[in-house]
Amino acid sequence: MSSSYRITLLAGDGIGPEIMAVARQLLDAVSQRHGFSLTYNEQPMGGAAIDATGEPLPASTLEACKASDAVLLAAIGSPQYDSLPREKRPETGLLGLRSGMGLFANLRPVKIIPALIDASTLKREVIEGVDLVVVRELTGGVYFGQPKGRVEADGQVRAFNTMAYSDYEIDRIAKVGFDLARQRGSKLCSVDKANVLDVSQLWRDRVEALHAAEYPEVELNHMYVDNAAMQLVRAPRQFDVVLTSNLFGDVLSDEAAMLSGSIGMLPSASLGSDGPGLFEPIHGSAPDIAGQDKANPMAMVLSAAMMLRVGLQQDAAATDLELAVERTLAAGFRTGDLMAEGCNQLGCKAMGEQLLRALEG
Numbered sequence: 499m500s501s502s503y504r505i506t507l508l509a510g511d512g513i514g515p516e517i518m519a520v521a522r523q524l525l526d527a528v529s530q531r532h533g534f535s536l537t538y539n540e541q542p543m544g545g546a547a548i549d550a551t552g553e554p555l556p557a558s559t560l561e562a563c564k565a566s567d568a569v570l571l572a573a574i575g576s577p578q579y580d581s582l583p584r585e586k587r588p589e590t591g592l593l594g595l596r597s598g599m600g601l602f603a604n605l606r607p608v609k610i611i612p613a614l615i616d617a618s619t620l621k622r623e624v625i626e627g628v629d630l631v632v633v634r635e636l637t638g639g640v641y642f643g644q645p646k647g648r649v650e651a652d653g654q655v656r657a658f659n660t661m662a663y664s665d666y667e668i669d670r671i672a673k674v675g676f677d678l679a680r681q682r683g684s685k686l687c688s689v690d691k692a693n694v695l696d697v698s699q700l701w702r703d704r705v706e707a708l709h710a711a712e713y714p715e716v717e718l719n720h721m722y723v724d725n726a727a728m729q730l731v732r733a734p735r736q737f738d739v740v741l742t743s744n745l746f747g748d749v750l751s752d753e754a755a756m757l758s759g760s761i762g763m764l765p766s767a768s769l770g771s772d773g774p775g776l777f778e779p780i781h782g783s784a785p786d787i788a789g790q791d792k793a794n795p796m797a798m799v800l801s802a803a804m805m806l807r808v809g810l811q812q813d814a815a816a817t818d819l820e821l822a823v824e825r826t827l828a829a830g831f832r833t834g835d836l837m838a839e840g841c842n843q844l845g846c847k848a849m850g851e852q853l854l855r856a857l858e859g
């Protein structure tokens with residue numbers, strides 16, 4: 499195992515720099531303890547890159563990402579860029595990074611941390627024991643489909659996107675889902691809208707064919723996306739691996755995040771068939787609280803843990819970070835998003851210090 503890794507850090511916008519600073523401190527501590535070293539290359543991305551270079555994803559940032567062992571991203575986006583043409587917006591930079599690095603598989607695990615059960619808006623008996631992963635296709639579907647655009651004709655304005663998948667795109671993401679199911683509870687729920695959409699019918703056909711050919715031992719069921727949205731809040735324990743397309747996964751993963759009490763708790767990994775992975779919290783840049791030392795850095799720290807485990811195969815170090823989060827919560831420390839009676843409310847920085855203490859203690 500290599501003992502030195504090159505990490506590209508993309509702090510981005512909003513709360514990004516604050517939560518990245520916390521993750522970095524913890525990574526330094528945990529790598530030292532486990533006898534490996536991390537060298538960081540900070541690159542501009544999103545609005546920060548627009549300000550510096552005029553582009554949300556400068557070519558030099560993408561190159562640095564591709565040349566590293568793993569990429570850690572905090573968050574991008576801010577309302578001040580919303581009026582720019584789409585190709586100049588922070589979100590377009592993120593999509594460019596995902597497709598430029600070939601990151602077609604997005605893994606978003608949702609596991610209920612016992613100390614946070616009462617932080618959820620859902621009842622304890624509904625969420626207790628939830629442990630699922632959303633496997634979201636990330637480089638296709640309606641996010642990338644052509645043609646797309648906006649036209650004006652006969653005094654009317656019309657805008658359109660195309661939701662399209664090719665067989666090989668479905669097969670490779672379905673494989674990721676089935677492989678993951680094999681390592682977990684051996685259940686896969688494929689979410690689509692095959693009762694209406696041709697693209698979803700192809701999705702369903704390919705998933706079924708792959709199941710029959712290569713994964714007959716995995717328990718497979720199909721669910722329409724509207725029903726899946728309902729089932730996620732009605733009976734979320736029924737899910738193990740949820741396999742779905744780019745847009746449906748975007749929506750369902752935010753919904754699933756709330757099972758855990760706060761979107762500020764959820765990490766993600768984006769992976770390709772080879773090359774470095776990208777690790778980022780699923781929450782956004784929270785411009786409303788940016789720069790106020792209020793952000794919850796835990797999803798960022800858990801993303802760093804995912805980077806250690808999935809990207810760098812440093813399992814023990816990853817576990818240490820996860821335990822630090824659990825211990826800090828069990829000791830009653832909370833950021834504002836998770837605050838409950840009897841707990842101790844901390845800002846982002848102070849939470850970082852508690853996490854460090856929990857890691858070392």
Ligand code: IPM
Nearest residue numbers: 575589590592593748780782
């Ligand atoms: C996410 C985000 C992004 C997406 C945005 C920021 C482009 O919502 O990672 O879920 O829609 O994929």
Ligand code: MG
Nearest residue numbers: 748749752780
């Ligand atoms: Mg989203």
